Amino acid sequence: MDPISIRTDQLPLVQEIGYLTDPLGEIIHPDRTFLTIDVFLFVVEGAIEVVEEDVAVTVTAGEYLFLKAGCHHFGTKPFQQGTRWYYLHWFSQETASLEDYPIEASSFFTTKASYNKKLSFERQGIVTQPQWLIQTFKQILKQTEATSLKQSIAVFDMLYHFYLQQREPIKPRNQQIVAQVLRLIEDKPKQLSSQMIAKALHLNYSYISTVFKETTGKTIRQVRLEKQVAQAIDYFHQTDLNVSEVSEKLNFPNPYYFSRVFKQVTGMNPRDYLSGRYHKRNKDNS
Missing domain, CATH: 2.60.120.10 (Jelly Rolls)
Known part of the structure; x- marks a missing residue:
């Protein structure tokens, strides 16, 4: 059935x-x-x-x-x-x-x-x-x-x-693979390559990526990009960096690609996000 x-x-x-x-x-x-x-x-x-x-x-x-x-x-x-x-x-x-x-x-x-x-x-x-x-x-x-x-x-x-x-009892090995990949993404979100992942896990990358997608519902690339966008949002909240500066700091090839990725992950472009975020109060205006 x-x-x-x-x-x-x-x-x-x-x-x-x-x-x-x-x-x-x-x-x-x-x-x-x-x-x-x-x-x-x-x-x-x-x-x-x-x-x-x-x-x-x-x-x-x-x-x-x-x-x-x-x-x-x-x-x-x-x-x-x-x-x-x-x-x-x-x-x-x-x-x-x-x-x-x-x-x-x-x-x-x-x-x-x-x-x-x-x-x-x-x-x-x-x-x-x-x-x-x-x-x-x-x-x-x-x-x-x-x-x-x-x-x-x-x-x-x-x-x-x-x-x-x-x-819970299903495929504990798969969950272990996912956990290892997530740790690598956390440690090296910018420069992590498929070769580095395969070498670190001692497994074929095609197998790793298939297990990751079946277990999490997302590709490794999706999760890496989400991590970078999360860092971008941290910069927007903690600094006064603009879109171009954050894009450069996160090693995106250009602000246009960064904006496209940001919208893909969050559903809005970074400028719209910036306009709606909480701002620290300017002491000069207090």
Whole structure:
């Protein structure tokens, strides 16, 4: 089954959330097609069988399952006796055209487009921190007087942390490579070359750059330029240097290229940024 996703620029608007038990093993998953509702199931104890289209899935204690809107879901046999589970329904979001949100990548300056991403989840798997998920569901369900909006905020927070937890065991070697590259960029943002990176990590640069992009969502060049623009902003705040002087200080070939890079990273040209920044009060005018 394809992964399921939520947007990072919108809340997952909750339709229903709850906790159910089947002490006698009498419940069968309902035969239904939710056209606009995605579903999350977390089995605490027992086992649930669900069929999505023609694919039968059994979810056992400590496992989760996402069900996608627009698919036909039904059951063919009762749940296991004593089954207990939490469920979450939210209105499906359009995510097909979005890129995955780069969790590991941070930026000193965030554009609106940076939020236009998605968090993707494997459709079925083992919950890495089941007690945390149980307590989080309980806390949300206890908020009986919470508005739908507040509940949706809490659910987004839960799914975001669930996403982080599910990613923790994945590819630690890749994260180590990213950390090494970021240290090199921090130490040598101006003169760092692909050859220097490959030599320092004792790996092929093509492999390094592929791992970096897959892990962070950004290229090494993007992060290097962000670092230089961050330095430029520091100069703008801490000194009276103009655009040309900062461009020269950061070893850009010319102010025009510097301005183009600055706008690429921040969404505005450096002169517009300068006009809107905080200024130190001139003592002569006090």
